[in-house]
Amino acid sequence: MSEVLRIIPLGGAGEIGKNMTVVEYGAHALVIDCGLMFPESDMLGIDLVIPDISYLMEAPERVKAIFLTHGHEDHIGGLPYIVPQLPVPLYATRLTRGLIEVKLREAGLLSQTQLHTITPGQPVAIGPFVVHPFHVCHSIPDSVGLGVETPLGLVIHTGDFKFDYTPVDGRLTDFGALADFGRKGVLALLSDSTNAEQPGYTPSERVVSQEFARVFEQAPGRVIVSTFASNISRIQQVIECAIRYQRRVAVVGRSMVENVRMARSLGFLSAPDGLFVRPEEMERLPPAEVVIVCTGTQGEPTSALVRMANQEHRQVSIQPGDTVILSATPIPGNEELVHRTLDNLFKLGAKVYYPRLRPVHVSGHASQEEQKMMLSLTRPRYFIPISGEYRHLVLHGELAKELGIPDEHVFVVRNGQVIEIDTQGARLGERVAGGHVLVDGAGVGDVGEVVLRDRQMLSRDGFVVVVLARDAETGEVVEGPELVSRGFVFMRDAEALMEEAKDVVLKVARSGHRDTLSTSIHDRLAEFLYARTRRRPMIFPVVLDV
């Protein structure tokens, strides 16, 4: 028993990039979750961000499986990019598996991927590990946490969770399993830190149902509910409210339609036949008999709600009498787009309800008191806060210390930091690659600092390319200069400036040294343009010898 247990957050812990955790013992490694993140505002032109798995790729044969705790993008969205490099079996509950299948099918990866369904309460043995999935409440059904039995003891990964006594599907977070784990002894707890800033308890989903009922009851016309396509519970709440207030439901938008279909076919959404109406048939119903479900809570420009707010939606135009519910809070960074969407809806005369005004949304993550409950039920020897920005991990760690876990048993670490546990104790190990990889179009990881910095500069003041041809022998300018510029000044109004700029270039071309002509043009032109405009476009001279 000289082996060491290694726990490594590779994504989601205190750094850019979303969830991925490695549990490793000897030559066997399990990966938990494989998320993606949407780019931060200064990652210009980037489509998405995935975990850096170069550590795993050093010895990919060690990796025996990827377990997915639930079907949100920040937990499964990286699969289409990771699976081709690391084609290992995937383990997920039924709904999560359904969502993964949609994703892998789109990427043409489904047939070559081994998928296994896991069920809460039914352990799975893999190498030296036995994985015990247990049900947790979260803003998507069929979410689990994982108790991973290792030769050194039990490691619990909570996944994303909250304790909701009245969840929409009636399935509570599995207190029994957690208490059992606690009784038998927990070596390490890895727990969701998202809401570590939030005192008290996260309200139950029931609060949202009650508020929906109030809004539906008063709505004189159509009700339009916008939420995440993955928030199946929220969609179920809309359905129940629609039934209660005798409205039919139109599902609008590709991702929403797909998820509803899949969730219904797997039994995670219950709705009577005939409840749904196709968007194109909606027009025939009185507005007071219609509810529309769509995406757009983050102000995403291509989402259904935003197109409605901009009067660009093919099927739905917002009008006075409409009631709109935004059933989600903005992800930090999206506030501006969300506010713009809200304002546009108000301008069209809609009545709009959103979380700042009414409890039409609750978080899916445990607040401080629930985080304490998780710690108290499981009573871990070591505590590793995961799933959060760095300050969340620190605050969650402090909470654990308040509950009596010794300082040196709390590991607040960032992506790539190995935590080693053996029979002697736990300690920080080496630091492995724990960065993130940028995906841009077909390129995975090819856009880095340099390209991003160039995009930053281009976005600020644009560029100017100066082209001229000179006689290869005499050095005389025979054609040009021509200027190509975008993002710098409005060219149609800047003819005079451009003519002057050409004169500047010609003067340099005539007087400057032949070998350093490009540099001279660059410097002189930069100086001239800055003096005139106080802007610094990127400048690129091209001198052709002909």
Add this chain to the structure above:
Amino acid sequence: MSEVLRIIPLGGAGEIGKNMTVVEYGAHALVIDCGLMFPESDMLGIDLVIPDISYLMEAPERVKAIFLTHGHEDHIGGLPYIVPQLPVPLYATRLTRGLIEVKLREAGLLSQTQLHTITPGQPVAIGPFVVHPFHVCHSIPDSVGLGVETPLGLVIHTGDFKFDYTPVDGRLTDFGALADFGRKGVLALLSDSTNAEQPGYTPSERVVSQEFARVFEQAPGRVIVSTFASNISRIQQVIECAIRYQRRVAVVGRSMVENVRMARSLGFLSAPDGLFVRPEEMERLPPAEVVIVCTGTQGEPTSALVRMANQEHRQVSIQPGDTVILSATPIPGNEELVHRTLDNLFKLGAKVYYPRLRPVHVSGHASQEEQKMMLSLTRPRYFIPISGEYRHLVLHGELAKELGIPDEHVFVVRNGQVIEIDTQGARLGERVAGGHVLVDGAGVGDVGEVVLRDRQMLSRDGFVVVVLARDAETGEVVEGPELVSRGFVFMRDAEALMEEAKDVVLKVARSGHRDTLSTSIHDRLAEFLYARTRRRPMIFPVVLDV
């Protein structure tokens, strides 16, 4: 008495751009406030946004004065750009005037501008108007609202306000003046809508003082308080806490130093001599005897706090034992930068307090109950919510209706909408230019849709310029193609791609039609690059005939 009173919000009402309101009677117009706004995230490269005054410039001789309600950027920041076009007398209270002078001096406009000091309770007569400034509480001292007597009745402009019974400077919002106005009859109320989403009352500044005391009491080392440079009251609170807990105060950062100096010299900051310590002398004091005041609450990359958090500050490096207070909430759009700053501070081991954790900040704006109090004290005939995004105006308008103001007397309008009032009543008038003007470097208004769209495209996938020279007679390529590209791919890793791209261009040059060569190169290259990279750089062919 056939004249019409015209009220026109030109900035700050339901659209992009900050505060400016026009009150016009016959050939006389007063302007209230002249704010700037920082660019939204998709206004790439823009420095700031100012109101569009083209309506005023149609007949500038009408404009008799600009009144400034208080010294915040979103109320006075536009002056350096507007004053040269509209050189009219400015009226402001002492502190506001001090802040304006700093601004105009920097812009070289001070000597040519006429400035008048106004004092709450002392009316100013201008043309057919008599302006009655009255004191209001806000997050900067010496703030006023304005009662504007017009031939048709009194128009009240609240400025930014809240009702604070225990403000830092002891000066309450002038209930008496408001009640007097109400008794005599108010034609129209223009009132601050910023917090129209917020139920209840905004807490008093006293809450912050109490929390500061708690934090100072426990802080084992330095305390670093970050706030807006204009938040003189907050700085006063820090000073009082420093005195109480026997710490000396170092003011760090240019704008902070300037504002503190100016506010002290005008008597708006009271601090004993010898309290302050120069940043470079701080090192000699024990950490527990130091408090640092600086900017950086919005995560601004060049601010003192952010440089400290990034370990790039010349004088202050954050270390364990430091306590940092962020005494402001993020302006929507700044959340990401603020969170990053917080995380960096946590990573350096500082103890950090911010509004999500502790009441170290309160808003300077009235919440719903205070908005109702303002309406109830003044009992206006007409109500025009101003200073807010569109949804705030709507919500504020609804509040007024709940208090009994008839629907048709509530005017929820956007920048540029004229409201006409005469003896018959009030109605919507024409819509004048009420947009916004973008400032970029030396350019005021020259960057518009086209340039911004180009910057957007450049920021996403960069550009490729293709240059070639061909024989003017034969059309044969004699030099090139050369490719210049930035922001598209990392050129050092993309040599093969670029060589292939050149081949594509050469093939087109050889086979394509001479007159449409540029277009053919553009289209074929775009196709090739998209197929290979799934990116769409802007492509510009330059063909020189030599």
